[in-house]
Amino acid sequence: MKPISIGLLGLGTVGTGVVKIISNHQDKLMHQVGCPVEIKKILVKDLVKERDVTIPSDMLTISSDDIIYDPEIDVVIEVIGGVEETRKLLLQALNNKKHVVTANKDLMAVYGPELLSVASRNGCDLFYEASVAGGIPILRGLTDGLASDRITKMMGIVNGTTNYILTKMCKEKLSYTEALKRAQELGFAESDPTADVGGLDAARKMAILATLGFSMTIDLDDVKVLGITEVSDEDLAFSQKLGYTVKLIGLAQRCKEDKVEVSVEPTLLPIDHPLAMVNDEYNAVYVYGEAVGETMFYGPGAGSLPTATAVVSDLVAVMKNMRLGVNGSSAVLPQFEKRLKTAEEICGKHFLRLRVKDEVGVFAQITSIFAEDGISFEKIMQLPIKGEQASEIVLISHDAPLANFERVLKKLRTYDKVEEIKSTYKVEGGLV
Ligand SMILES: NC(=O)C1=CN([C@@H]2O[C@H](COP(=O)(O)OP(=O)(O)OC[C@H]3O[C@@H](n4cnc5c(N)ncnc54)[C@H](OP(=O)(O)O)[C@@H]3O)[C@@H](O)[C@H]2O)C=CC1
Ligand SMILES: N[C@@H](CC=O)C(=O)O
Numbered sequence: 001m002k003p004i005s006i007g008l009l010g011l012g013t014v015g016t017g018v019v020k021i022i023s024n025h026q027d028k029l030m031h032q033v034g035c036p037v038e039i040k041k042i043l044v045k046d047l048v049k050e051r052d053v054t055i056p057s058d059m060l061t062i063s064s065d066d067i068i069y070d071p072e073i074d075v076v077i078e079v080i081g082g083v084e085e086t087r088k089l090l091l092q093a094l095n096n097k098k099h100v101v102t103a104n105k106d107l108m109a110v111y112g113p114e115l116l117s118v119a120s121r122n123g124c125d126l127f128y129e130a131s132v133a134g135g136i137p138i139l140r141g142l143t144d145g146l147a148s149d150r151i152t153k154m155m156g157i158v159n160g161t162t163n164y165i166l167t168k169m170c171k172e173k174l175s176y177t178e179a180l181k182r183a184q185e186l187g188f189a190e191s192d193p194t195a196d197v198g199g200l201d202a203a204r205k206m207a208i209l210a211t212l213g214f215s216m217t218i219d220l221d222d223v224k225v226l227g228i229t230e231v232s233d234e235d236l237a238f239s240q241k242l243g244y245t246v247k248l249i250g251l252a253q254r255c256k257e258d259k260v261e262v263s264v265e266p267t268l269l270p271i272d273h274p275l276a277m278v279n280d281e282y283n284a285v286y287v288y289g290e291a292v293g294e295t296m297f298y299g300p301g302a303g304s305l306p307t308a309t310a311v312v313s314d315l316v317a318v319m320k321n322m323r324l325g326v327n328g329s330s331a332v333l334p335q336f337e338k339r340l341k342t343a344e345e346i347c348g349k350h351f352l353r354l355r356v357k358d359e360v361g362v363f364a365q366i367t368s369i370f371a372e373d374g375i376s377f378e379k380i381m382q383l384p385i386k387g388e389q390a391s392e393i394v395l396i397s398h399d400a401p402l403a404n405f406e407r408v409l410k411k412l413r414t415y416d417k418v419e420e421i422k423s424t425y426k427v428e429g430g431l432v
C-alpha cells in the first residue's frame, strides 16, 4: 500500500512534536486512514543543529523546492512561522496540488481567505486547527460540532504565554521578566514574544475565531488590542483585594442585528468565574450558541506535543478526504456582511485606579464627573498614600457604554486634582 508522503516545513517546538506523534502513533494512523504515513523531507534553517528527535541526515534540507516541487509529496505541513515568505511558499504548494496543514495564526489571520480560496480552486485541503488554542479542537468544534447553531458570544484565554505569565505573577509572585523567560524556555512563546505580550497573537486568534464563529470576514484591524505589558503587581494586588483576578481575555460578541465587537485586553474576572480558574499555559474558549447554550473548550494552548496533536489530527482529516476523493470542498464562505459595533453600542464595567490630591471635595468631584455621564459605581475605595498629600482611588463601575467611560477618562485627564490615571481595565461579570 502506497504511504502518504509528508513534507514538513520546520523542525522546532511544534515540528519536533509532529515527528514524534507520526512516529509513535503509526498504528493508530494506519488504522484510521488505511495506509502508512511517512515524512519524506524536512525544511530547516540550520542543517547541523542538534535536534530533539533522531532524523536521518538526508531527510533535512534547506531548500523548500525539495518539498514544494517533489511530485511524491502529498501533504505539506507548515510549522516554520512568519508571514510574507511563508504565504509565498504555501501558495506554491497549493498551486502544485499539495494539501496544506499549518499552525500559523499570523498567516491565517491576514491571508486566510486568500489561501483558502486558492486551496479550494486547486481541489486541496487547507486546515489550521493548531493556529488557535493549540491542542484544543476549537476550530473543528465551531465548524463541525456547532455548525447548525447561531453563535453569539465567544470569550476566551487564547494565548498560553500571557496566561502563564499572569498566573506566575499572581500565584507565585514571580516578576514579569522571570515569568516571560520561563515561558520562552518552555517553548510557549513565539521566537519574538512581542506579539504574545502585546496581545497581537491573541488578536489574530480572535479574528480567526470570529470569522468562523460568526461567518463574516473579521480582519485583524477590526480587533481592539491591548496586551499585558502594562499590568503591574499593584493592579494584580488591588484586583485580588476586590475579589477579582486579571486575565488576557479575547471577546467576540454579536447582537441580534448581527453587529459585532471583537477585542483582546487584560480583564478583571471574578475569582469564581470559570475562566479565572484557567491557569499556566492552558487555554479555554467559552462559546455561546442560541440553541446549544453554553459550551466550554479547555486544554493546553501551546507546547510541542499538544500543538502537534492538532496538526496531526488535521493531517488525518486530509487523508480521510483523500480516501473519499473530497479534498478542497470543506471550507465554507462567510455568509454575512461585517458590521462592527460603535463605542456607544459596546457596554461593560470598568476598573479604574487614580492617584489624586488628598484635599476636601476631590472625591465628591470625581463621583460627579462619573454621574454627568450616567455612570455609577459597583465598588469604590479611597486609600491614603503614606507620608504624602495624595491618595489612591480605586473603583469598579456599573455597566455603561464604552463611549461614556472614554468621555469620563478625558475629563479626569484635565482635572487638575488628578495627578495620574494609574490603570484602567475592563471588568467581566457573568458569562452570558
Ligand atoms: N510553540 C507553540 O506552542 C505553538 C506554535 N504555533 C505556531 O507554530 C509555528 C512554529 O512554531 P514553533 O515550533 O514554536 O517555532 P520554532 O521557532 O521552535 O521552530 C521554527 C522552525 O522553523 C525553521 N525555520 C524557521 N524559519 C525558516 C526558514 N526561513 N527556512 C527554513 N526553516 C525555517 C527553524 O529551523 P531551525 O530549527 O534550523 O532553526 C525551526 O525548525 C509558528 O507559526 C507558531 O506561531 C502554534 C501553536 C502553538
Ligand atoms: N505563543 C503562542 C503559542 C500558541 O499559539 C501562545 O503562547 O499561545
Ligand code: NA
Pocket: 129, 130, 131, 132, 133, 134, 135, 136, 137, 138, 139, 310
Ligand atoms: Na486548536
